[in-house]
Amino acid sequence: MSGPAAPARRRAVDYRLYLVTDSGLSRGRSAGLIVAAALRGGVTVVQYREKAGSTRDMVAEAREIRLRCADAGVPFIVNDRLDIALAVDADGVHVGQEDLPAATARQLIGPGRILGVSAGSIGEAQRAEADGADYLGASPVFDTPTKPDAPPAVGLEGLRRMAAAVRIPVVGIGGMNAGNAAAIISAGAAGVAVVSAIVSAEDVEAAARAIRRVVDRGKRT
Numbered sequence: 001m002s003g004p005a006a007p008a009r010r011r012a013v014d015y016r017l018y019l020v021t022d023s024g025l026s027r028g029r030s031a032g033l034i035v036a037a038a039l040r041g042g043v044t045v046v047q048y049r050e051k052a053g054s055t056r057d058m059v060a061e062a063r064e065i066r067l068r069c070a071d072a073g074v075p076f077i078v079n080d081r082l083d084i085a086l087a088v089d090a091d092g093v094h095v096g097q098e099d100l101p102a103a104t105a106r107q108l109i110g111p112g113r114i115l116g117v118s119a120g121s122i123g124e125a126q127r128a129e130a131d132g133a134d135y136l137g138a139s140p141v142f143d144t145p146t147k148p149d150a151p152p153a154v155g156l157e158g159l160r161r162m163a164a165a166v167r168i169p170v171v172g173i174g175g176m177n178a179g180n181a182a183a184i185i186s187a188g189a190a191g192v193a194v195v196s197a198i199v200s201a202e203d204v205e206a207a208a209r210a211i212r213r214v215v216d217r218g219k220r221t
Helices: 031-041 055-072 082-087 102-109 122-130 155-165 181-186 204-220
Strands: 017-020 045-048 076-079 092-095 114-119 135-138 170-173 191-194
Touching: 017 170, 017 204, 031 045, 031 055, 031 204, 045 055, 055 076, 055 082, 076 082, 082 092, 082 102, 092 102, 102 114, 114 122, 122 135, 122 155, 135 155, 155 170, 155 181, 181 191, 181 204, 191 204
Parallel strands: 017 045, 017 191, 045 076, 076 092, 092 114, 114 135, 135 170, 170 191
Antiparallel strands: none
16 A cells, blocks of 8 residues: 655755764864854755754754754754654654654654655655655765765666656765765756765865855756
């Protein structure tokens, strides 16, 4: 039996440059400062991904980032932690294949919030779409040290096939940077999800702007 139909969207989402936070890669800078600089550089979606620390601290940090995103008119997504997403009234939540099932997440967040799902194969992508996902994170496109437990890389051809197999936007993640962002867009992705190339950059704003420039050029060609 198929899952629930995709719900009406609260608003159109621009997935061109999707920032994923990572405190372990931020060189001692707070997620709030990283996000503020990245927003100035042109990121269009922000995902708060934090695996360490207390829930109380994560709620406080997520609330700060949500306010920054709201001021910039950029959607704010929380990775995995549905409780934190609801506590801070995030725009949505992103789940992986080992996290809360997508259909359950959709039921809990309702039709008005964004649901993202990581997918490493066409089958996973199609199931996520049927379960109510608004977008997919093709994960990983390239091997990346930010997630050593990630499944095998799907590569550009795998990304191309996944994007063609579903009707919802697909965002490439895993080893994304200014050097390969154009190829990701050419393969059919709606955008690139970037971690270390922005979070670890000495000048976060400049790094985000450089990748955004490449993505925008790719969208025009």
